Amino acid sequence: xxxxxxxPAPAPAPALPTRDRLxxxxxxxxxxxxxxxxxxxxxxxxxxxxxxxxxxxFGSKEGxxxxxxxxxxxAVNGERLRLxxxxxxxxxxxxxxxxxxxxxVMTGARLVERSGERGVSVxxxxxxxxxxxxxxxxxxxxxxxxxxxxxxxxxxxxxxPQLPAAEVAFRFRAMVGLLGLYQSSALGDLHPGDTAExxxxxxxxxxxxxxxxxxxxxAPPTTDEHTASPG
Amino acid sequence: xxxxxxxPAPAPAPALPTRDRLxxxxxxxxxxxxxxxxxxxxxxxxxxxxxxxxxxxFGSKEGxxxxxxxxxxxAVNGERLRLxxxxxxxxxxxxxxxxxxxxxVMTGARLVERSGERGVSVxxxxxxxxxxxxxxxxxxxxxxxxxxxxxxxxxxxxxxPQLPAAEVAFRFRAMVGLLGLYQSSALGDLHPGDTAExxxxxxxxxxxxxxxxxxxxxAPPTTDEHTASPG
DNA sequence: GTCTATAGGGGGATAGAC
DNA sequence: GTCTATCCCCCTATAGAC
Numbered sequence: 015x016x017x018x019x020x021x022p023a024p025a026p027a028p029a030l031p032t033r034d035r036l037x038x039x040x041x042x043x044x045x046x047x048x049x050x051x052x053x054x055x056x057x058x059x060x061x062x063x064x065x066x067x068x069x070x071x072f073g074s075k076e077g078x079x080x081x082x083x084x085x086x087x088x089a090v091n092g093e094r095l096r097l098x099x100x101x102x103x104x105x106x107x108x109x110x111x112x113x114x115x116x117x118x119v120m121t122g123a124r125l126v127e128r129s130g131e132r133g134v135s136v137x138x139x140x141x142x143x144x145x146x147x148x149x150x151x152x153x154x155x156x157x158x159x160x161x162x163x164x165x166x167x168x169x170x171x172x173x174x175p176q177l178p179a180a181e182v183a184f185r186f187r188a189m190v191g192l193l194g195l196y197q198s199s200a201l202g203d204l205h206p207g208d209t210a211e212x213x214x215x216x217x218x219x220x221x222x223x224x225x226x227x228x229x230x231x232x233a234p235p236t237t238d239e240h241t242a243s244p245g
Numbered sequence: 246x247x248x249x250x251x252x253p254a255p256a257p258a259p260a261l262p263t264r265d266r267l268x269x270x271x272x273x274x275x276x277x278x279x280x281x282x283x284x285x286x287x288x289x290x291x292x293x294x295x296x297x298x299x300x301x302x303f304g305s306k307e308g309x310x311x312x313x314x315x316x317x318x319x320a321v322n323g324e325r326l327r328l329x330x331x332x333x334x335x336x337x338x339x340x341x342x343x344x345x346x347x348x349x350v351m352t353g354a355r356l357v358e359r360s361g362e363r364g365v366s367v368x369x370x371x372x373x374x375x376x377x378x379x380x381x382x383x384x385x386x387x388x389x390x391x392x393x394x395x396x397x398x399x400x401x402x403x404x405x406p407q408l409p410a411a412e413v414a415f416r417f418r419a420m421v422g423l424l425g426l427y428q429s430s431a432l433g434d435l436h437p438g439d440t441a442e443x444x445x446x447x448x449x450x451x452x453x454x455x456x457x458x459x460x461x462x463x464a465p466p467t468t469d470e471h472t473a474s475p476g
Numbered sequence: 477g478t479c480t481a482t483a484g485g486g487g488g489a490t491a492g493a494c
Numbered sequence: 495g496t497c498t499a500t501c502c503c504c505c506t507a508t509a510g511a512c
Contacts, residue, residue: 048378050282064497145376147279184453191426201418222415225467233460236453
């Protein structure tokens with residue numbers, strides 16, 4: 015067995031280019047610990063890459079975040095639009111509220127099924143980024159998320175013609191936010207005692223979320239007679 | 246004008262002891278930028294205090310966070326329990342779902358009314374802390390939040406006897422999470438174009454949140470026939 | 477209780493060899 | 495494209511004077 019031949023580095027696990035390993039590691043770590051609390055050194059170690067690699071490939075820490083968001087949103091948006099297309103083509107009627115909510119919420123679950131462990135990371139990452147307080151990050155997320163969500167918002171408005179557009183929009187934002195919390199596992203461990211690891215979005219609770227949101231969308235318009243404080 | 250006399254420092258604004266100024270500043274800054282992204286230096290400068298003051302009064306950065314959480318939760322929990330007491334005393338029947346949801350959600354609005362600008366900080370801070378990914382912080386929040394919320398959960402279970410307890414618990418966590426998002430202003434600026442500053446929780450949207458959540462609680466139990474992915 | 481000064485570690489980013 | 499070495503800044507925390 016000649017050992018001088020230049021074996022083209024059939025390393026055990028990597029196989030992926032550095033750039034992708036960095037994206038994978040950042041996606042996971044940002045999702046688990048948040049953006050501010052995750053150092054580039056942690057990311058590069060996890061990706062088995064060099065410290066300088068981040069700067070070379072993405073320019074800066076924020077550039078890395080941007081790239082991760084874009085990749086994650088591309089997958090989710092594609093799936094969402096595909097499902098919406100299916101719904102519109104499947105019947106001669108408009109999609110119902112429940113169908114729209116289910117398609118929107120289940121996107122996360124599908125992602126997990128298809129991409130396995132990485133799907134969990136994607137879901138958690140997106141949920142985490144959504145509640146980042148930094149305005150720059152929020153803006154980044156909003157511009158990525160906008161186009162695909164707009165179509166769902168329109169479809170929901172069509173399905174709820176009697177509800178003021180502003181209120182549909184409010185409920186839509188609530189759905190997006192709640193799904194984000196769910197994806198970041200924040201809905202699982204609000205209470206002590208239940209220390210089991212929660213993985214998002216798995217089976218049961220995704221269905222509960224759909225039930226919850228569908229009923230919420232069907233609520234009557236809010237009258238302002240009750241907005242005063244009780245008691 | 247003799248300049249040797251030791252004027253007892255009648256500074257314009259302070260009047261509050263250092264410890265309280267630190268709590269106020271930390272509450273506001275943690276709420277605006279998150280815990281990890283806020284340095285102790287920022288806090289002490291905003292509080293017009295010394296860098297070492299935090300360590301003297303609270304032992305560490307996490308000690309400061311703990312103190313802020315405790316103070317904020319004490320106010321909210323007190324108000325929540327008071328409202329629940331009122332509801333229970335006011336009629337010969339059990340409180341309805343809507344009454345419970347309204348009392349729970351409006352606590353934030355009341356806080357703002359009473360404590361003015363600081364009330365906004367409290368609300369935003371609590372919302373922000375709720376979605377912190379650090380397990381230690383989440384645990385801290387959960388133990389503080391637990392007792393008062395337990396009473397509402399019990400009351401909601403009593404008001405929804407036909408619904409499995411696990412599903413009431415899920416919906417309750419969704420309410421808490423959604424209220425947190427709302428308080429941290431996350432429900433306001435998910436979409437670009439609307440760059441106006443959102444202050445939580447003000448009038449209109451609080452009412453919409455109550456409508457939304459009340460209907461969601463009243464949803465029928467989730468059957469597992471639908472949890473499969475659509476299409 | 478409040479200050480200055482500093483320790484001691486990590487952070488993001490870059491230069492320049494390979 | 496990848497590495498090492500390093501710059502420079504800011505971080506938390508503490509020691510010790512007042």
